[in-house]
Amino acid sequence: MGRHREFDVGKVLDAALCVFWRKGYEGASYADLTAAAGVERPALYSAFGNKEALFRRALARYYELYLGYIPEALQLATAREVAAHILDSAIALNTRFPEHTGCMVINGVLAGSDDAEPVRQILIEARAVAETQLRERFERAKAEGDLPQTARPDALAAFLMAVLHGMAVQAKAGFSRDILKAVAEQALSAWPASEQRA
Amino acid sequence: MGRHREFDVGKVLDAALCVFWRKGYEGASYADLTAAAGVERPALYSAFGNKEALFRRALARYYELYLGYIPEALQLATAREVAAHILDSAIALNTRFPEHTGCMVINGVLAGSDDAEPVRQILIEARAVAETQLRERFERAKAEGDLPQTARPDALAAFLMAVLHGMAVQAKAGFSRDILKAVAEQALSAWPASEQRA
DNA sequence: GCGGTTTAATAACGGTCATTATGAAAAATA
DNA sequence: TATTTTTCATAATGACCGTTATTAAACCGC
Numbered sequence A, B: 001m002g003r004h005r006e007f008d009v010g011k012v013l014d015a016a017l018c019v020f021w022r023k024g025y026e027g028a029s030y031a032d033l034t035a036a037a038g039v040e041r042p043a044l045y046s047a048f049g050n051k052e053a054l055f056r057r058a059l060a061r062y063y064e065l066y067l068g069y070i071p072e073a074l075q076l077a078t079a080r081e082v083a084a085h086i087l088d089s090a091i092a093l094n095t096r097f098p099e100h101t102g103c104m105v106i107n108g109v110l111a112g113s114d115d116a117e118p119v120r121q122i123l124i125e126a127r128a129v130a131e132t133q134l135r136e137r138f139e140r141a142k143a144e145g146d147l148p149q150t151a152r153p154d155a156l157a158a159f160l161m162a163v164l165h166g167m168a169v170q171a172k173a174g175f176s177r178d179i180l181k182a183v184a185e186q187a188l189s190a191w192p193a194s195e196q197r198a
Numbered sequence C: 001g002c003g004g005t006t007t008a009a010t011a012a013c014g015g016t017c018a019t020t021a022t023g024a025a026a027a028a029t030a
Numbered sequence D: 001t002a003t004t005t006t007t008c009a010t011a012a013t014g015a016c017c018g019t020t021a022t023t024a025a026a027c028c029g030c
Helices: A009-027 A030-037 A041-048 A051-066 A069-074 A079-094 A104-110 A114-143 A153-172 A177-188 B009-027 B030-037 B041-048 B051-066 B069-074 B079-094 B104-110 B114-143 B153-172 B177-188
Strands: none
Touching: A009 A030, A009 A041, A009 A051, A009 A104, A009 A114, A009 B009, A009 B114, A030 A041, A041 A051, A051 A104, A051 B114, A069 A079, A069 B114, A079 B114, A079 B153, A079 B177, A104 B114, A104 B153, A114 A153, A114 B009, A114 B051, A114 B069, A114 B079, A114 B104, A153 A177, A153 B079, A153 B104, A153 B153, A153 B177, A177 B079, A177 B153, B009 B030, B009 B041, B009 B051, B009 B104, B030 B041, B041 B051, B051 B104, B069 B079, B114 B153, B153 B177
16 A cells, blocks of 8 residues: 555656766766656655666666667677677667767766866867877878778778777776787787888 | 975876876865875965866876877877887876876776766676677687687677777767768778688 | 555755865065 | 065865655555
8 A cells, every 4th residue: 555656667767867878977966867857856766775776777777778789799690790780789879869979888987977078078179189190190191102092091090099998998997908908909900001012 | 475385286286197097087076186195275276276277287297298109109100000109008008007097088087986986896897798798709709610710709809899988988079970880890800700611 | 534654845964075265374575 | 573475274165965854645455
């Protein structure tokens, strides 16, 4: 007996998921969460416990709703198909919702509160500057024949930056130097061969 | 005229840089900063302005002290040397200081406050699980001849995860789908060829 | 309809955040 | 030495954080 719950727990969880996806864990305040969910604070506490428990539930739902392509890919016939499918799916997911781009797992530690927005823009700009410098250097290399005419300097720059970002994340996660070197080696093995000058 | 400053502004800035490198922008409180710098709060405000200005100064010093390898690499003769030098240098920097690993620019939005540590561990674990799944799938592929015997499944998994992390960061920074696809294409072009079965 | 029980909304809690007012201490000029 | 100027340390500020009493409302079995 007792009073019935007046809100849909699933919908509230989905709303919280969107907020966490966009703002990360720290960046999402209860003011944000209650505004998105349309319920008051104590309702979230009674239904999910504290903030960390709510985040864990949202993370589980994220895997459930959006990361199904991982087990899906693991069943494909070849490793190349596995990788291609995961890459494609991740790109699709990362760009699917304009209001919460990227991956919730990464954004959970990437995004900050609104107060930190100017700082995040500084970092984004700093990242873009480095990539532009690389792209310009690769354009020069292409003009000099150091890279083939088929090479795409912007793609090479973006790719190199991606691997660098990824390795920074991995280093933070405790990776050893050796495995990071293996990652770098693998990345370099894709490098376009320089043209044989006539 | 007037009283002299009793602390070394450079040393205080270096101390603040270490705190920001480890905890990120939001994660670094004035309690952390003053403890590391050995000066009181108002000293930081009088010397640097507010927290954001202090972070900007620390970021500039980070580039000055630790990212000199980027312009250095840009002057090398070939694109491959540029990339190799940047990769090597980044790995060295990311693993140089045990107490603040990774890259300050990335960590600035990757690291959270101590309160968020359990959550960060959850995300790190979630990341490791996905990578393990990939590695196991690639080991199977190697056993099946889908990957050559020279292939390193752990390296391939780490590499793929690195590119995925990097693309998530880039998507957050506003990258278009097209450039992300170019990044994925470049990453796949390094994929080891399957063995020709006899 | 009534007692027991669960949920709902309001409002408050202590703690920490970045920031700063305040007044004492120290150095330079006169 | 007296005065001015700058830095120093203590401690307070208002705002926001996550969390929770408290009280009123809604539902159940009886």
